[in-house]
Amino acid sequence: MIQIAVLGFGTVGSGVVELIDKNQDVIRSRFPEGIHVKYILDIREFPDSPYADRIVHDMKVILEDPEIAIVCETMGGKEPAYSFSRAALEKGKSVCTSNKELVAAYGPALIQTAADHNCSYMFEASVGGGIPVIRPLLSALTQEKITSILGILNGTTNYIMTRMENEGMSFEDVLKIAQEKGYAERNPEADVEGHDACRKIAILSSLVTGKTVRYEDIPCEGISKITTEDMKYARAMHMAVRLLGMSRQTENGAVYVRTAPFLVPEEHPLHNVSGVFNAVFVHGNMVDNLMFYGRGAGKLPTASAVTADVLECARNIGRHVPVKWSDEVLQLSDPKSESRQFFVRVDAAEKDLALSLFKAAQEVRAEGLEGEFAFVTEEQTEAEFERKAASLSTLKNRIRLLDLEK
Ligand SMILES: NC(=O)c1ccc[n+]([C@@H]2O[C@H](COP(=O)([O-])OP(=O)(O)OC[C@H]3O[C@@H](n4cnc5c(N)ncnc54)[C@H](OP(=O)(O)O)[C@@H]3O)[C@@H](O)[C@H]2O)c1
Numbered sequence: 539m540i541q542i543a544v545l546g547f548g549t550v551g552s553g554v555v556e557l558i559d560k561n562q563d564v565i566r567s568r569f570p571e572g573i574h575v576k577y578i579l580d581i582r583e584f585p586d587s588p589y590a591d592r593i594v595h596d597m598k599v600i601l602e603d604p605e606i607a608i609v610c611e612t613m614g615g616k617e618p619a620y621s622f623s624r625a626a627l628e629k630g631k632s633v634c635t636s637n638k639e640l641v642a643a644y645g646p647a648l649i650q651t652a653a654d655h656n657c658s659y660m661f662e663a664s665v666g667g668g669i670p671v672i673r674p675l676l677s678a679l680t681q682e683k684i685t686s687i688l689g690i691l692n693g694t695t696n697y698i699m700t701r702m703e704n705e706g707m708s709f710e711d712v713l714k715i716a717q718e719k720g721y722a723e724r725n726p727e728a729d730v731e732g733h734d735a736c737r738k739i740a741i742l743s744s745l746v747t748g749k750t751v752r753y754e755d756i757p758c759e760g761i762s763k764i765t766t767e768d769m770k771y772a773r774a775m776h777m778a779v780r781l782l783g784m785s786r787q788t789e790n791g792a793v794y795v796r797t798a799p800f801l802v803p804e805e806h807p808l809h810n811v812s813g814v815f816n817a818v819f820v821h822g823n824m825v826d827n828l829m830f831y832g833r834g835a836g837k838l839p840t841a842s843a844v845t846a847d848v849l850e851c852a853r854n855i856g857r858h859v860p861v862k863w864s865d866e867v868l869q870l871s872d873p874k875s876e877s878r879q880f881f882v883r884v885d886a887a888e889k890d891l892a893l894s895l896f897k898a899a900q901e902v903r904a905e906g907l908e909g910e911f912a913f914v915t916e917e918q919t920e921a922e923f924e925r926k927a928a929s930l931s932t933l934k935n936r937i938r939l940l941d942l943e944k
Contacts, residue, residue, distance in 0.1 A: 540852045543577040543600040545622055546613030547584060547593065550636045550663070553841030554610050554848075555589055561845075569849055576606060579622075597622050601629055608851045610844050611635040620644055627651040627659060632854075634847035636663035636840050642737040642753050645744065646865040658859040660847035665738045666691065668839025669832040670846065671818045675745055676861060682822030684746045686944065689783040691738040693814035693834040694722045694729040695761050699779050699799075700812040703769050709762060721814060731760035732781060736797040739783025742818070743795050745861070746785065749868035751795055757873045759798040767904075768935055771881065771912050774904040777801040778809050779937065786944065792871035800940045801881055808940075874921035879939040883912045885932035895926040910934065917941075 542558075544551045555575050558565065566572045577600050578592045587593075597618075600606055609626040611633055613619050619640050623633045628651060635641065640648075641664045652659040662672045666689070675684070690696050694716055701712045713730065716722035728734045733753075740753035761781050772779050780802045785795045802809045807829050811817040816834025821827055833839035850859060881902070884892050889911040893899055898916035915923065927933055 539572045539574050540607050540855070541574055541576040541603075541605040542608040542610065542848060543579065543606050544575055544610045544612060545579045545597075545600075545619070546611070547578045547580040547582075547587075547589075548612065548614075549837050550840045550844065551578065551580075551610065551612035553837035554612060554844050557838060557841045557845050565849065569852060571852070573848060573852060576603070597625070601625055606631055607855055608632045608634065608848055610848060611637055611640070612844065613637070614639065616640055616643060623648055623659070624651055627655055627657055630655045630657050632657040632660070632851035634660045634662075634844050634851060636661075636844050638664040638734070638737045638741065642740050645741065646750055646863050649861050649863055650865070653858045653860070656856055656858055658851050658854060659861070660851060660859070661741070662847050663840050663843035665741050666816050666818055666830065666832070667693070667834040667836060668842050669816060669818065669830050669834065670843065671742070671830045672745065673846070673850075674830065675742070675820070679820070679822055679825070682824055683787075684820060684822050685787050686821040687739070687742050687746065687783075687785045687818060688808060688940070689735070689739060689742065689818040690780055690808055690811050690816050691735040691783045691818070691834065692729055692732075692781060693816055694726065695732075695735070695781040696811065696816070697721050697814045698730070699761060699764070699781065702764070702766060703773070703778060706766055706769070708766055709764060730762050732758045732797040735781055735783045739785055739795060739797055742783070743785040743793070744863050744868075747787075747793065747868050748862045749864055749866045751785075751793075751868050751870065755870050756795045756797060758796075761799050763935060764799055764937070765935065767883070767907055768937060770904040770907060771883070771902050772801055775801065775881075775902055775914075776804045777939075778804070780808055780811070782808070782940070793868060794871050794873060794876045796873060796876075798938055800938050802940045803942060806940060806942060874924070875919055877917050877919045878941055879917050880915045880923050880936050881912070881939060882915060882927070882930075882936045883910055883934040884930050885909065885934075886911050888930055888932050892930060895929060914939065
Protein backbone atom coordinates (compact mmCIF):
# COMPACT_ATOMS: atom_id res chain seq x y z
CA MET A 539 0.00 0.00 0.00
CA ILE A 540 1.32 3.44 -0.93
CA GLN A 541 0.88 5.87 1.97
CA ILE A 542 0.18 9.49 1.19
CA ALA A 543 -0.52 12.74 3.05
CA VAL A 544 -2.89 15.55 2.07
CA LEU A 545 -1.97 19.14 3.00
CA GLY A 546 -5.10 21.30 3.45
CA PHE A 547 -8.48 19.66 4.12
CA GLY A 548 -10.50 22.24 2.15
CA THR A 549 -12.48 21.88 -1.07
CA VAL A 550 -9.85 20.07 -3.13
CA GLY A 551 -8.06 18.27 -0.29
CA SER A 552 -11.27 16.77 1.10
CA GLY A 553 -12.17 15.77 -2.47
CA VAL A 554 -8.88 13.85 -2.81
CA VAL A 555 -9.52 11.97 0.45
CA GLU A 556 -13.12 11.16 -0.56
CA LEU A 557 -12.16 10.08 -4.08
CA ILE A 558 -9.41 7.74 -2.89
CA ASP A 559 -11.89 6.18 -0.46
CA LYS A 560 -14.83 5.85 -2.86
CA ASN A 561 -12.79 4.72 -5.88
CA GLN A 562 -10.36 2.46 -3.99
CA ASP A 563 -11.63 -0.60 -5.94
CA VAL A 564 -11.14 1.20 -9.27
CA ILE A 565 -7.70 2.35 -8.17
CA ARG A 566 -6.77 -1.19 -7.03
CA SER A 567 -7.96 -2.71 -10.29
CA ARG A 568 -5.31 -0.61 -12.05
CA PHE A 569 -2.79 -0.23 -9.24
CA PRO A 570 -3.18 -3.37 -7.08
CA GLU A 571 -1.04 -2.07 -4.24
CA GLY A 572 -3.67 0.60 -3.47
CA ILE A 573 -3.34 4.13 -2.10
CA HIS A 574 -4.05 5.09 1.51
CA VAL A 575 -4.31 8.57 3.02
CA LYS A 576 -2.37 8.29 6.28
CA TYR A 577 -2.32 11.96 7.32
CA ILE A 578 -4.31 15.11 6.61
CA LEU A 579 -2.58 18.35 7.60
CA ASP A 580 -4.80 21.29 8.43
CA ILE A 581 -4.92 24.18 10.87
CA ARG A 582 -8.37 23.23 12.16
CA GLU A 583 -9.79 20.10 13.80
CA PHE A 584 -12.58 18.26 11.99
CA PRO A 585 -14.29 16.38 14.86
CA ASP A 586 -17.33 15.40 12.75
CA SER A 587 -15.35 14.09 9.81
CA PRO A 588 -14.92 10.32 9.31
CA TYR A 589 -11.25 11.18 8.76
CA ALA A 590 -10.85 13.09 12.05
CA ASP A 591 -8.26 10.60 13.36
CA ARG A 592 -5.92 11.33 10.45
CA ILE A 593 -5.75 15.10 11.05
CA VAL A 594 -2.33 16.41 12.09
CA HIS A 595 -1.16 19.98 12.60
CA ASP A 596 2.60 19.61 12.35
CA MET A 597 4.26 19.12 8.95
CA LYS A 598 7.19 17.40 10.72
CA VAL A 599 4.98 14.35 11.38
CA ILE A 600 4.61 13.90 7.62
CA LEU A 601 8.18 14.77 6.72
CA GLU A 602 9.63 12.40 9.28
CA ASP A 603 7.44 9.42 8.47
CA PRO A 604 9.41 7.27 5.99
CA GLU A 605 6.21 5.48 4.96
CA ILE A 606 4.83 8.62 3.30
CA ALA A 607 5.81 8.46 -0.37
CA ILE A 608 3.53 11.13 -1.84
CA VAL A 609 2.18 14.45 -0.57
CA CYS A 610 -0.81 16.28 -2.10
CA GLU A 611 -0.50 20.02 -1.61
CA THR A 612 -4.04 21.41 -1.72
CA MET A 613 -3.61 24.32 0.70
CA GLY A 614 -3.16 27.06 -1.88
CA GLY A 615 -1.12 30.28 -1.61
CA LYS A 616 2.64 30.64 -1.76
CA GLU A 617 3.60 30.09 1.87
CA PRO A 618 3.79 27.73 3.65
CA ALA A 619 2.85 25.72 0.54
CA TYR A 620 6.26 26.36 -1.06
CA SER A 621 8.32 25.51 2.04
CA PHE A 622 6.24 22.38 2.74
CA SER A 623 6.45 21.20 -0.88
CA ARG A 624 10.20 21.77 -1.04
CA ALA A 625 10.80 20.02 2.27
CA ALA A 626 8.75 17.01 1.13
CA LEU A 627 10.66 16.79 -2.19
CA GLU A 628 13.99 17.06 -0.35
CA LYS A 629 12.93 13.99 1.63
CA GLY A 630 12.27 12.14 -1.65
CA LYS A 631 8.49 12.39 -1.33
CA SER A 632 6.70 13.27 -4.58
CA VAL A 633 4.34 16.25 -4.49
CA CYS A 634 1.07 16.60 -6.45
CA THR A 635 -0.60 20.01 -6.37
CA SER A 636 -3.63 21.99 -7.51
CA ASN A 637 -1.96 25.28 -6.55
CA LYS A 638 -1.46 27.30 -9.77
CA GLU A 639 -0.12 30.31 -7.89
CA LEU A 640 2.76 28.18 -6.59
CA VAL A 641 3.36 26.36 -9.88
CA ALA A 642 3.40 29.62 -11.89
CA ALA A 643 5.86 31.19 -9.43
CA TYR A 644 8.12 28.24 -8.50
CA GLY A 645 7.41 25.45 -11.02
CA PRO A 646 10.94 24.98 -12.42
CA ALA A 647 12.62 25.23 -8.98
CA LEU A 648 10.34 22.56 -7.51
CA ILE A 649 10.73 20.30 -10.58
CA GLN A 650 14.53 20.59 -10.16
CA THR A 651 14.32 19.80 -6.45
CA ALA A 652 12.25 16.71 -7.34
CA ALA A 653 14.83 15.67 -9.96
CA ASP A 654 17.65 16.07 -7.41
CA HIS A 655 15.86 13.74 -4.98
CA ASN A 656 14.52 11.05 -7.34
CA CYS A 657 10.91 11.98 -6.92
CA SER A 658 8.37 14.00 -8.92
CA TYR A 659 6.52 17.31 -8.85
CA MET A 660 3.17 17.14 -10.64
CA PHE A 661 0.50 19.76 -11.18
CA GLU A 662 -2.21 18.53 -13.55
CA ALA A 663 -4.95 20.17 -11.43
CA SER A 664 -3.30 23.59 -11.55
CA VAL A 665 -4.70 24.26 -15.05
CA GLY A 666 -8.25 23.43 -16.12
CA GLY A 667 -9.26 21.73 -12.83
CA GLY A 668 -10.50 18.27 -13.79
CA ILE A 669 -9.53 18.51 -17.46
CA PRO A 670 -6.48 16.41 -18.29
CA VAL A 671 -4.44 18.84 -20.36
CA ILE A 672 -0.94 18.93 -18.89
CA ARG A 673 -0.34 15.18 -19.18
CA PRO A 674 -1.51 15.08 -22.84
CA LEU A 675 0.80 18.03 -23.61
CA LEU A 676 3.73 16.30 -21.92
CA SER A 677 3.17 12.79 -23.20
CA ALA A 678 0.67 12.25 -26.02
CA LEU A 679 1.83 15.40 -27.82
CA THR A 680 5.61 15.28 -27.34
CA GLN A 681 6.09 14.65 -31.09
CA GLU A 682 4.18 17.83 -31.98
CA LYS A 683 5.25 21.41 -32.46
CA ILE A 684 2.47 23.12 -30.56
CA THR A 685 1.91 26.41 -32.36
CA SER A 686 -1.08 27.70 -30.49
CA ILE A 687 -3.04 27.29 -27.26
CA LEU A 688 -6.31 29.11 -26.65
CA GLY A 689 -7.93 28.52 -23.31
CA ILE A 690 -11.10 29.38 -21.48
CA LEU A 691 -9.27 28.86 -18.22
CA ASN A 692 -11.47 30.48 -15.61
CA GLY A 693 -14.96 29.19 -14.84
CA THR A 694 -16.07 32.24 -12.84
CA THR A 695 -15.52 34.68 -15.70
CA ASN A 696 -17.01 32.29 -18.24
CA TYR A 697 -20.12 31.96 -16.06
CA ILE A 698 -20.39 35.77 -15.88
CA MET A 699 -19.92 36.18 -19.65
CA THR A 700 -22.51 33.50 -20.42
CA ARG A 701 -25.20 34.94 -18.15
CA MET A 702 -24.59 38.48 -19.42
CA GLU A 703 -24.90 37.14 -22.97
CA ASN A 704 -28.00 34.98 -22.42
CA GLU A 705 -29.96 37.13 -19.99
CA GLY A 706 -28.84 40.67 -20.77
CA MET A 707 -27.71 41.18 -17.16
CA SER A 708 -24.98 43.62 -16.17
CA PHE A 709 -21.50 42.53 -15.11
CA GLU A 710 -22.11 43.76 -11.55
CA ASP A 711 -25.43 41.88 -11.19
CA VAL A 712 -24.06 38.56 -12.46
CA LEU A 713 -20.96 38.93 -10.30
CA LYS A 714 -23.22 39.30 -7.25
CA ILE A 715 -25.11 36.10 -8.18
CA ALA A 716 -21.82 34.27 -8.82
CA GLN A 717 -20.62 35.29 -5.34
CA GLU A 718 -23.90 34.11 -3.77
CA LYS A 719 -23.60 30.75 -5.53
CA GLY A 720 -19.98 30.38 -4.41
CA TYR A 721 -18.59 30.49 -7.99
CA ALA A 722 -16.82 33.77 -7.31
CA GLU A 723 -14.72 34.70 -4.29
CA ARG A 724 -15.71 37.59 -2.02
CA ASN A 725 -12.67 39.37 -3.46
CA PRO A 726 -13.14 38.46 -7.14
CA GLU A 727 -10.18 40.41 -8.50
CA ALA A 728 -7.95 37.42 -9.35
CA ASP A 729 -10.73 35.97 -11.50
CA VAL A 730 -12.40 39.00 -13.08
CA GLU A 731 -9.20 40.92 -13.79
CA GLY A 732 -7.74 37.87 -15.56
CA HIS A 733 -4.86 37.10 -13.15
CA ASP A 734 -5.96 33.49 -12.56
CA ALA A 735 -6.28 32.78 -16.30
CA CYS A 736 -2.95 34.54 -16.83
CA ARG A 737 -1.15 32.21 -14.39
CA LYS A 738 -2.63 29.21 -16.18
CA ILE A 739 -1.64 30.33 -19.68
CA ALA A 740 1.83 31.10 -18.26
CA ILE A 741 2.08 27.47 -17.04
CA LEU A 742 0.88 26.04 -20.37
CA SER A 743 3.19 28.33 -22.37
CA SER A 744 6.14 27.30 -20.19
CA LEU A 745 5.39 23.62 -20.75
CA VAL A 746 5.11 24.08 -24.52
CA THR A 747 8.29 26.15 -24.85
CA GLY A 748 10.29 24.36 -22.13
CA LYS A 749 11.35 27.74 -20.70
CA THR A 750 9.80 29.97 -18.06
CA VAL A 751 7.04 32.26 -19.27
CA ARG A 752 6.63 34.72 -16.40
CA TYR A 753 3.01 35.64 -15.81
CA GLU A 754 4.19 39.14 -14.89
CA ASP A 755 5.38 39.54 -18.52
CA ILE A 756 2.01 38.65 -20.02
CA PRO A 757 -0.35 41.49 -20.99
CA CYS A 758 -3.45 40.82 -18.94
CA GLU A 759 -6.96 42.29 -19.18
CA GLY A 760 -10.06 41.03 -17.42
CA ILE A 761 -13.77 41.23 -18.12
CA SER A 762 -14.86 44.02 -15.78
CA LYS A 763 -15.21 46.53 -18.64
CA ILE A 764 -17.50 44.32 -20.75
CA THR A 765 -21.03 45.73 -20.90
CA THR A 766 -24.47 44.50 -21.89
CA GLU A 767 -24.19 46.70 -25.00
CA ASP A 768 -21.01 44.85 -26.04
CA MET A 769 -22.92 41.60 -25.64
CA LYS A 770 -25.72 42.82 -27.93
CA TYR A 771 -23.24 43.72 -30.66
CA ALA A 772 -21.48 40.37 -30.18
CA ARG A 773 -24.76 38.57 -30.72
CA ALA A 774 -25.48 40.68 -33.83
CA MET A 775 -22.10 39.56 -35.22
CA HIS A 776 -22.77 35.88 -34.28
CA MET A 777 -19.91 36.00 -31.83
CA ALA A 778 -19.51 35.47 -28.09
CA VAL A 779 -17.22 37.34 -25.69
CA ARG A 780 -14.87 34.94 -23.91
CA LEU A 781 -11.91 35.60 -21.60
CA LEU A 782 -9.06 33.76 -23.33
CA GLY A 783 -5.56 32.84 -22.34
CA MET A 784 -3.72 32.81 -25.64
CA SER A 785 -0.25 31.54 -26.48
CA ARG A 786 1.02 31.57 -30.05
CA GLN A 787 4.34 30.69 -31.70
CA THR A 788 4.83 32.05 -35.19
CA GLU A 789 6.95 30.45 -37.93
CA ASN A 790 9.77 32.92 -37.30
CA GLY A 791 9.90 31.92 -33.63
CA ALA A 792 8.03 34.88 -32.14
CA VAL A 793 6.01 33.94 -29.05
CA TYR A 794 2.93 35.97 -28.18
CA VAL A 795 1.09 35.34 -24.92
CA ARG A 796 -1.91 37.35 -23.78
CA THR A 797 -4.93 37.18 -21.50
CA ALA A 798 -7.90 39.28 -22.62
CA PRO A 799 -11.57 39.14 -23.58
CA PHE A 800 -11.98 38.19 -27.23
CA LEU A 801 -14.92 38.08 -29.63
CA VAL A 802 -15.10 34.44 -30.65
CA PRO A 803 -16.91 33.66 -33.95
CA GLU A 804 -19.59 30.97 -33.82
CA GLU A 805 -17.52 28.75 -36.14
CA HIS A 806 -14.90 28.33 -33.42
CA PRO A 807 -15.38 25.45 -30.92
CA LEU A 808 -14.66 27.79 -27.98
CA HIS A 809 -17.78 29.81 -28.88
CA ASN A 810 -20.05 27.18 -27.34
CA VAL A 811 -18.12 26.69 -24.10
CA SER A 812 -20.50 28.21 -21.60
CA GLY A 813 -21.16 28.53 -17.88
CA VAL A 814 -18.51 27.30 -15.46
CA PHE A 815 -16.95 24.98 -18.03
CA ASN A 816 -13.37 25.37 -19.22
CA ALA A 817 -11.77 24.35 -22.50
CA VAL A 818 -8.28 24.33 -23.94
CA PHE A 819 -7.95 24.45 -27.72
CA VAL A 820 -4.54 23.29 -28.94
CA HIS A 821 -3.04 23.35 -32.42
CA GLY A 822 -0.20 20.97 -33.21
CA ASN A 823 1.62 21.15 -36.54
CA MET A 824 0.85 17.50 -37.33
CA VAL A 825 -2.24 16.58 -35.33
CA ASP A 826 -4.06 19.82 -36.27
CA ASN A 827 -6.71 21.03 -33.79
CA LEU A 828 -7.60 19.40 -30.47
CA MET A 829 -9.95 20.55 -27.75
CA PHE A 830 -9.95 19.52 -24.10
CA TYR A 831 -13.23 20.35 -22.36
CA GLY A 832 -14.64 19.83 -18.88
CA ARG A 833 -15.07 21.19 -15.39
CA GLY A 834 -12.31 23.65 -14.64
CA ALA A 835 -12.95 23.64 -10.89
CA GLY A 836 -14.97 21.95 -8.16
CA LYS A 837 -14.19 19.52 -5.38
CA LEU A 838 -14.28 16.14 -7.13
CA PRO A 839 -13.23 17.15 -10.68
CA THR A 840 -10.14 18.91 -9.31
CA ALA A 841 -9.49 16.03 -6.89
CA SER A 842 -9.66 13.66 -9.87
CA ALA A 843 -6.75 15.47 -11.54
CA VAL A 844 -4.71 15.51 -8.30
CA THR A 845 -5.32 11.78 -7.83
CA ALA A 846 -4.27 11.04 -11.43
CA ASP A 847 -0.93 12.61 -10.49
CA VAL A 848 -0.79 10.57 -7.28
CA LEU A 849 -1.16 7.35 -9.30
CA GLU A 850 1.51 8.45 -11.77
CA CYS A 851 3.88 9.16 -8.86
CA ALA A 852 2.93 5.83 -7.24
CA ARG A 853 3.93 3.99 -10.42
CA ASN A 854 7.28 5.78 -10.33
CA ILE A 855 8.40 5.55 -6.70
CA GLY A 856 12.16 6.15 -6.48
CA ARG A 857 12.25 7.67 -9.98
CA HIS A 858 11.86 11.20 -11.25
CA VAL A 859 9.17 11.73 -13.89
CA PRO A 860 10.76 14.48 -15.99
CA VAL A 861 8.99 17.70 -16.93
CA LYS A 862 10.81 19.87 -19.46
CA TRP A 863 10.52 23.34 -17.92
CA SER A 864 13.79 25.20 -17.31
CA ASP A 865 14.17 28.34 -15.23
CA GLU A 866 15.52 30.27 -18.25
CA VAL A 867 13.07 33.15 -18.76
CA LEU A 868 11.55 33.25 -22.24
CA GLN A 869 11.59 36.70 -23.82
CA LEU A 870 8.11 37.17 -25.18
CA SER A 871 7.63 39.04 -28.45
CA ASP A 872 6.49 42.65 -28.27
CA PRO A 873 2.71 42.38 -27.76
CA LYS A 874 2.23 45.64 -29.67
CA SER A 875 3.54 44.01 -32.85
CA GLU A 876 0.79 41.39 -32.89
CA SER A 877 -1.89 42.07 -35.49
CA ARG A 878 -5.61 41.41 -35.52
CA GLN A 879 -9.00 43.06 -36.03
CA PHE A 880 -10.75 45.08 -33.33
CA PHE A 881 -14.39 45.78 -32.52
CA VAL A 882 -14.84 49.43 -31.49
CA ARG A 883 -17.68 51.60 -30.15
CA VAL A 884 -17.72 55.42 -30.19
CA ASP A 885 -20.40 58.14 -30.00
CA ALA A 886 -22.28 58.64 -33.28
CA ALA A 887 -20.78 62.16 -33.42
CA GLU A 888 -17.34 60.62 -34.00
CA LYS A 889 -18.40 58.41 -36.92
CA ASP A 890 -16.63 60.51 -39.56
CA LEU A 891 -13.44 60.71 -37.55
CA ALA A 892 -13.53 56.95 -36.93
CA LEU A 893 -14.00 56.26 -40.63
CA SER A 894 -11.11 58.55 -41.53
CA LEU A 895 -8.84 56.69 -39.09
CA PHE A 896 -10.03 53.16 -39.89
CA LYS A 897 -10.62 53.32 -43.63
CA ALA A 898 -11.94 49.78 -44.10
CA ALA A 899 -14.15 49.85 -41.00
CA GLN A 900 -17.27 47.70 -41.24
CA GLU A 901 -20.23 49.09 -39.34
CA VAL A 902 -22.05 46.82 -36.87
CA ARG A 903 -25.65 47.48 -35.87
CA ALA A 904 -27.53 46.00 -32.95
CA GLU A 905 -31.21 46.42 -32.18
CA GLY A 906 -32.07 49.11 -29.66
CA LEU A 907 -28.61 50.70 -29.59
CA GLU A 908 -28.81 54.25 -30.87
CA GLY A 909 -26.51 57.23 -30.64
CA GLU A 910 -23.31 55.35 -31.19
CA PHE A 911 -21.18 54.07 -34.03
CA ALA A 912 -19.87 50.51 -33.71
CA PHE A 913 -17.49 48.94 -36.18
CA VAL A 914 -14.89 46.26 -36.85
CA THR A 915 -11.48 47.45 -38.04
CA GLU A 916 -9.23 46.00 -40.68
CA GLU A 917 -6.37 43.84 -39.38
CA GLN A 918 -3.59 45.92 -37.90
CA THR A 919 -0.97 45.76 -35.19
CA GLU A 920 -1.87 46.54 -31.60
CA ALA A 921 0.49 49.56 -31.80
CA GLU A 922 -1.21 50.93 -34.91
CA PHE A 923 -4.65 50.44 -33.37
CA GLU A 924 -3.65 52.16 -30.13
CA ARG A 925 -2.22 55.13 -32.03
CA LYS A 926 -5.42 55.64 -34.04
CA ALA A 927 -7.80 54.93 -31.14
CA ALA A 928 -6.03 57.60 -29.06
CA SER A 929 -7.61 60.21 -31.38
CA LEU A 930 -11.13 59.04 -30.50
CA SER A 931 -12.35 61.03 -27.52
CA THR A 932 -15.61 59.06 -27.06
CA LEU A 933 -14.21 55.51 -27.20
CA LYS A 934 -16.69 53.39 -25.21
CA ASN A 935 -14.96 50.05 -25.59
CA ARG A 936 -12.79 47.98 -27.86
CA ILE A 937 -12.59 44.20 -27.95
CA ARG A 938 -10.17 42.06 -29.92
CA LEU A 939 -11.49 39.59 -32.51
CA LEU A 940 -10.27 36.02 -32.50
CA ASP A 941 -8.85 35.17 -35.90
CA LEU A 942 -10.02 31.73 -37.07
CA GLU A 943 -6.88 31.31 -39.18
CA LYS A 944 -4.29 31.85 -36.43
N1 LIG B 1 -11.61 24.84 -5.39
C1 LIG B 1 -11.40 24.51 -6.64
O1 LIG B 1 -12.34 24.15 -7.38
C2 LIG B 1 -10.00 24.55 -7.21
C3 LIG B 1 -9.80 24.17 -8.55
C4 LIG B 1 -8.51 24.16 -9.08
C5 LIG B 1 -7.45 24.55 -8.28
N2 LIG B 1 -7.68 24.96 -6.99
C6 LIG B 1 -6.53 25.36 -6.19
O2 LIG B 1 -6.34 24.39 -5.17
C7 LIG B 1 -5.83 25.00 -3.98
C8 LIG B 1 -6.78 24.71 -2.81
O3 LIG B 1 -8.04 25.27 -3.11
P1 LIG B 1 -9.35 24.99 -2.22
O4 LIG B 1 -10.47 25.59 -2.97
O5 LIG B 1 -9.41 23.56 -1.84
O6 LIG B 1 -9.01 25.90 -0.96
P2 LIG B 1 -9.67 25.81 0.50
O7 LIG B 1 -11.03 25.22 0.41
O8 LIG B 1 -9.50 27.15 1.11
O9 LIG B 1 -8.74 24.74 1.24
C9 LIG B 1 -7.47 25.01 1.74
C10 LIG B 1 -7.33 24.30 3.06
O10 LIG B 1 -5.98 24.39 3.50
C11 LIG B 1 -5.98 24.81 4.86
N3 LIG B 1 -4.76 25.53 5.17
C12 LIG B 1 -4.43 26.80 4.83
N4 LIG B 1 -3.22 27.09 5.32
C13 LIG B 1 -2.78 26.00 5.97
C14 LIG B 1 -1.61 25.70 6.71
N5 LIG B 1 -0.65 26.60 6.87
N6 LIG B 1 -1.49 24.48 7.25
C15 LIG B 1 -2.46 23.57 7.10
N7 LIG B 1 -3.61 23.80 6.44
C16 LIG B 1 -3.76 25.01 5.88
C17 LIG B 1 -7.21 25.71 4.96
O11 LIG B 1 -7.59 25.89 6.30
P3 LIG B 1 -8.50 27.19 6.69
O12 LIG B 1 -9.80 27.02 5.98
O13 LIG B 1 -8.60 27.12 8.16
O14 LIG B 1 -7.74 28.39 6.20
C18 LIG B 1 -8.22 24.90 4.15
O15 LIG B 1 -8.82 23.88 4.93
C19 LIG B 1 -5.70 26.49 -4.33
O16 LIG B 1 -4.40 26.74 -4.78
C20 LIG B 1 -6.68 26.68 -5.48
O17 LIG B 1 -6.34 27.75 -6.31
C21 LIG B 1 -8.93 24.96 -6.44
